[in-house]
Amino acid sequence: MARHGAEKAKGGWLGKAAALCCAFLAAPAALLAESEEGSALLQSGLFDTDRAAITAVDLSYEVYGGGFHVLSLATQAIVTPRRYEIVSRLETRGIADTLFNGQMDSQAHGLMTPAGPELLTYAQDYAGYFGERSVDIARTADGSYEVTAEPPDGIHADGSLPAHTLRGTIDPLTASVFTAINDTDAPCAQVVPVFDGRRVFRLRFRPDGEEILQPESENAYAGPALRCKVTYEAVAGFSRDWYIDQAKDPLKPFTIWLASFESADKKEGAPDRFNVPVRLLIETRYLNGVAHLSRAIIDGEERIALNASAQP
Template sequence: MSDGSEAYRLHNRLPGACGPGALSKRRRGGAGCRPDRRDLCAGLAGINLGEFTVTAAYSASAYEMAADGRFSLLAGLLYKATGKTTSNGRLTEESPQPARYTLSYEDSKKSQQLRMSFAGGAVSDVKIVPHKKPNPRDLPVTAEQLKGVLDPLTAAFLSVRSDAPPGDLKVCGQTIKVFDGRQRFNIALTPKRTETLGRGAPKGLSARVAVCRVRYEPIGGYRPDHPGVQFMQKTDEVEAWLVSVPGTEFYVPYKVLVPTAWGTGTVTLTDMKVAVGAQRAAAP
């Protein structure tokens, strides 16, 4: 990126308990999230589900993001995988305009790579290796549905921008259109309440937080009778606690809570660093 760019790194770790369904004790001997590493760490019912590093750099007109790490997925069974994902594109006054998104992961049985390109404000190409035939029971994704969408990484970290003061629930009033290469869905944010950060929050963040209710709205590329899809459609208990990135107009999740049959999944931000480029820093 250019000298006038800004970069920030988010690193998170699992709190001692993840919510109402958390286990009384965390598993011993597991690879816990280390506070000395720059990690994004997710947990479910007291079990560490992964560690990720998320970095982003952007200028006035462009952005680049990357995330990598290891994670465990719950799909009936718990299994481990490692993966990397990247996204880059342009920043406009209206919204980010992704240009390319990649995702690669592998576990003990298989590996897969996904590459997705954008052009003219829409998805222009998707390549998945190895190719897998879509489930005939999945609802199709149409070309019209792929207009104006964001990839998952851009949607998570660059889709919410506002000049409203911290804790203002106006940041929750939007719907984010997402396509992950297979499934097209919306993430609808609506105001829920305001909260105050505790002493363990990263330094430099405002004490006031906007808590948004998050609704998952499947559009295409999914099986209507899938239990996970049905559960996420019905629940209104998913929350995103949004905090502003210091010195920017961007808001990122400080905490995300997701109820599941096993307990409450959570991701909590434990540190945030913002580096401002020389030209921007020298400006009056």
């Protein structure tokens, strides 16, 4: 019975919060320039340092639920005019670590195209209280995806998806930094189709004004931000129980605040500015979840430092 209750929690606000965090967050923590992963990305041959304008984005987020510190997210991204590479780690903290401890590692790489990011490969591995879960996605020569998932739920339980359902989708990790790496003048007016290896959903952004954010904690961004409302729209791979749960407790649109950070890289082809998610609010029947950008390093320049509030 206790385990069944835990699984219900997983499918309830915890599951929703995790899905939304993946879709919002992933811009990076202080790992990229100094980490082995970051060095490996630069030395892998995927990025031509002599001819390409390389931008390194490194952000950290802290997530709170009901006033308690529950998650930390660290992600590193390297972007050139032609390619991108992203790695992230999401870990439980505080009371969540005691009750539902877990860690999720993700990585994605793809191409930058005039239409936006195009996924080539994506991998996600979770280990913790709910067991072990993994997803691997690879784009094939004909533009479709090869997918393996353990356990085989979602589309793998219901049958394969038609090709047109997956067309134009990106993975959750790429989606989480979509506003930063996608060249658009209207980051709060777009629709992002996402395939997580099990399910397809859309993130529909709409503008909701501008705001001067005040820091809600010691390590949080303060300054001007665009406010977006984002609606999570199920497309395929969702269970009947999920739709029943949504009928009883519909997922409210969540709120994302984006701040514009100027790029320090003046090479040809490098973006002038990045629209970085600095705050996220998720509202549910049970509690509210808030994520804060606590550290930002862009091209080696610290824009928000730990234990300090700063403006870009």
